[in-house]
Amino acid sequence: TQLLEQSPQFLSIQEGENLTVYCNSSSVFSSLQWYRQEPGEGPVLLVTVVTGGEVKKLKRLTFQFGDARKDSSLHITAAQPGDTGLYLCAGVSGNQFYFGTGTSLTVIP
Amino acid sequence: DSGVTQTPKHLITATGQRVTLRCSPRSGDLSVYWYQQSLDQGLQFLIQYYNGEERAKGNILERFSAQQFPDLHSELNLSSLELGDSALYFCASSVGGRSPLHFGNGTRLTVT
Numbered sequence: 573t574q575l576l577e578q579s580p581q582f583l584s585i586q587e588g589e590n591l592t593v594y595c596n597s598s599s600v601f602s603s604l605q606w607y608r609q610e611p612g613e614g615p616v617l618l619v620t621v622v623t624g625g626e627v628k629k630l631k632r633l634t635f636q637f638g639d640a641r642k643d644s645s646l647h648i649t650a651a652q653p654g655d656t657g658l659y660l661c662a663g664v665s666g667n668q669f670y671f672g673t674g675t676s677l678t679v680i681p
Numbered sequence: 682d683s684g685v686t687q688t689p690k691h692l693i694t695a696t697g698q699r700v701t702l703r704c705s706p707r708s709g710d711l712s713v714y715w716y717q718q719s720l721d722q723g724l725q726f727l728i729q730y731y732n733g734e735e736r737a738k739g740n741i742l743e744r745f746s747a748q749q750f751p752d753l754h755s756e757l758n759l760s761s762l763e764l765g766d767s768a769l770y771f772c773a774s775s776v777g778g779r780s781p782l783h784f785g786n787g788t789r790l791t792v793t
Contacts, residue, residue, distance in 0.1 A: 603779055614683065614771050614784025615724070660724065664779050667712070668737060671724040 575599075576663055576672035584678045585651055593646045593675045595661035602664055604637055604644045609658040651679045684708060687772050687785035695793055699760040702788045706753055706774030712736070713755040714782060715747055718769040730755055731777060762792045 576597045585591055595604070603622045607615035619628050621637035621644065628635045632655075634647040644661055656679050661672040684707035694700055706713050715727040726739030730749035741747075744762075749755040759766060769789050773782035 605781060607782075612786065614685070614773070614786050615782075616683070616784070617781040620781060662782075667729070667731075667778055669714070669726070669782060671716075671726070674723045
């Protein structure tokens with residue numbers, strides 16, 4: 573089993589603050605995906621990173637894939653209440669998706 | 682809307698019973714994945730089908746089984762239910778390979 577550990581597990585911040593979520597593994601993945609899940613719904617894909625060292629930006633969200641393709645980070649600038657949700661990373665190997673333990677983010681207005 | 686449909690949305694049943702969860706994948710997607718999500722355990726991979734054939738198995742109990750039909754919809758059968766089986770069960774579909782997963786909104790199973 574390929575495990576992905578996310579940190580922190582829980583995060584509660586004020587609107588306007590910045591935050592970083594980490595996704596770490598000892599395994600190498602061909603790509604890594606980030607999903608966001610809101611209460612009562614399934615996870616929704618935010619981004620896929622493929623190349624070691626790759627950085628992708630999605631408005632206020634910045635995603636980075638580690639050089640060795642074992643880890644990733646998600647940075648949110650000026651968090652807003654609409655960013656609240658469960659953030660999940662998923663390492664892709666072959667046609668298998670290995671999900672991280674999740675980071676539950678609450679942004680307080 | 683992901684295009685993946687799961688029914689029923691909620692299911693309440695007693696220990697020892699058997700239930701069937703249904704998933705209709707997104708149009709054109711051949712691959713179906715089943716995941717279990719408990720409050721304290723994140724998404725646990727159960728099983729994957731591709732075009733009607735089992736492709737991979739995860740931490741799926743022997744009491745659980747699944748299949749994918751010729752029309753590509755899939756069913757997850759849970760039998761001899763225990764209290765610990767209470768969880769959200771998600772189905773996800775993709776075109777295959779490393780393509781992103783598209784999740785349904787899940788079935789919330791409560792075993793009493």
